Amino acid sequence: MATSTVSEQADAQPVKRDARIDSIDVLRGFALLGILLLNILAFGLHSAGYFNPLIATGDTETSRLLNLWTWASVSVLFEGAMRCLFSILFGAGVVLFATRRENSAGWLHYKRHFWLLLFGFVDAFILLWNGDILITYALAGAILYLFRSYSPRTLLITAAVLTLLMSAFFGGLARYGLTQAKMADDINFRAVWTEFDADNNPSVEDYESELAERRESYRSAFVWTSRYMAEYLGVVALVLMPDALFMMLLGMAFFKLGILDGSWPRRWYMWLATLGFSIGLVTNLWELQVAFTGQFDTLSTFPFLSPTYHIGRIGMALGYLGTVMLVCKSGTFQRVRGALAAVGRMALTNYLMHSVICLIIFTGLGFSLVGTLERWQLYPIVVAIWTFQLWFSQWWLARYRFGPGEWLWRVLTYGRRP
Secondary structure (H helix, E strand, O other), X not given: OHHHHHHHHHHOOOOEEOOEEHHHHHHHHHHHHHHXXXXXXXXXXXXXXXXXXXXXXXXXXXXXXXXXXXXXXXXXXXXXHHHHXXXXXXXXXXXXXXXXXXXXXXXXXXXXXXXXXXHHHHHHHHOOOOOOOHHHHHHHHHHHHHHOOOOHHHHHHHHHHHHHHHHHHHHHHHHHHHHHHHOOXXXXXXXXXXXXXXXXXXXXXXHHHHHHHHHHOHHHHHHHHHHXXXXXXXXXXXXXXHHHHHHHXXXXXXXXXXXXXXXXXXXXXXXXXXXXXXXHHHHHHHHHHHHHHOOOOHHHHOHHHOOOHHHHHHHHHHHHHHHHHHHHHHOOOHHHHHHHHHHHHOHHHHHHHHHHHHHHHHOOOOOOOOOOOOOHHHHHHHHHHHHHHHHHHHHHHOOOOOOHHHHHHHHHHHOOOO
16 A cells, blocks of 8 residues: 555656756657648748648659648648647746746736747748747737636636637638638629638749749848738737637646646546547548548638637647656656757747748748748658757757757846846
C-alpha cells in the first residue's frame, strides 16, 4: 500500500525544470515546429494553395496523386491542430505572466502585447510573412487579460460557447450565404461568390501575376504583401481573432486545472490522447471524404466553412497534448524532449526565423522559389528547418539565458536588460 501511494504521488508530480514548466516548453516547441507544416504552403505556393489542393499538383498522374495525398495527410493530421495547440499554450502563458508578482500591474501586460503587435507588423511587412499570427495573438491577448481571474469552469463554458457560435456562423455562411450566392440570379449577389471563389481558384493570368511579383525583387514582393495584408487584417478581425481567443481560453482553463504542468496521472493523459485522436481523426476523415466527393470544390476544401472544423482540430490538438504529456511524464526520449524544450523556450525567435529563412528561399530577395516546387517538395525544406532549429536552439541556450527575440521582447516590456 505504501509503495502504491508513493508511486501515485510521483505520477502526479508536475514536470518542471529551473522554475520553468518543462512540459509547456516541450509542447510549445512541438507546436511551433508543427505550425511550419502548414505555413510552408503559404510561403512556397501561390496564396490560393493553402486551401486549394489542386494548386501545385504536378504534370503527371503520379505526381498528382503524391501531392493530393500529401495535402490529405497534412489536412487530417495537422491542419488547425498545431495552431490550436500553440494558442492553448499562449493562453496558459498569459495566466503564468499575470500571476507573477512582478507582473501584477495590468499595464505591463498591455505593454508586452503592444510590442508583440509591432513584432507582428515587422514579421508581416518587413519579413513579408503574409500569414503572420503575432498580430492576431497580440490583439486576442489584450482581450484575454480580462479573463485571467475566471474559474476554469467559466473559462471552459465561455470557450465552448464561442466555439459553437463560430461553427454555427461559418456553417451558416457556407450553406445559406455562399451556396445561395453561387446559384443566385442576381448579379450583385452572385458576385460575392465569384470574388470568394476567384481567391481560391485564380485565373492563369492572376496566378502568374502574383508569382511574378513575389519572385521579381524584394520591392515587388513587399508591394504584393502589403496589398495582401490590407485584406488579411480584415480576416484577422473577423475570423482569426475569435478563433485564437477561444483556444486561449481553453489554455487558461487547462493551466489552472494542472493539465499542462504534468500534474494529472498518466492514465488521464492516456484517455485524453485516445479520446482526442478518436474524435479528431473521425471528424477530419469525414471532412476529407466530403472534399473528395465534392471534387475539391471551394466550399468542400475551405476548412473554416465546415461546421465540424473546430471539433476535428480541437480533438487532434488534445490528442497531441495528451501524447506529449505522456512522453514528458515517462522520462523517455530525453534528448528529443530537451531539443523540443529549447525550441519552445525560443518560440518567438524560431517563429521569426521561419519568416527570415523562407524570405530568402522563396521571395525575390533570395532564390525566388515561390511557386516553382510541387506541394510534396516543400516538406524536405521543412525537415531541414526543423533540424537546424532543434540544433541551434540548444546551442544558443547553452550560452545565453534567452533567445534573441525573447531577450528583446523582455527589454522592451520591462525597460531594462534582463
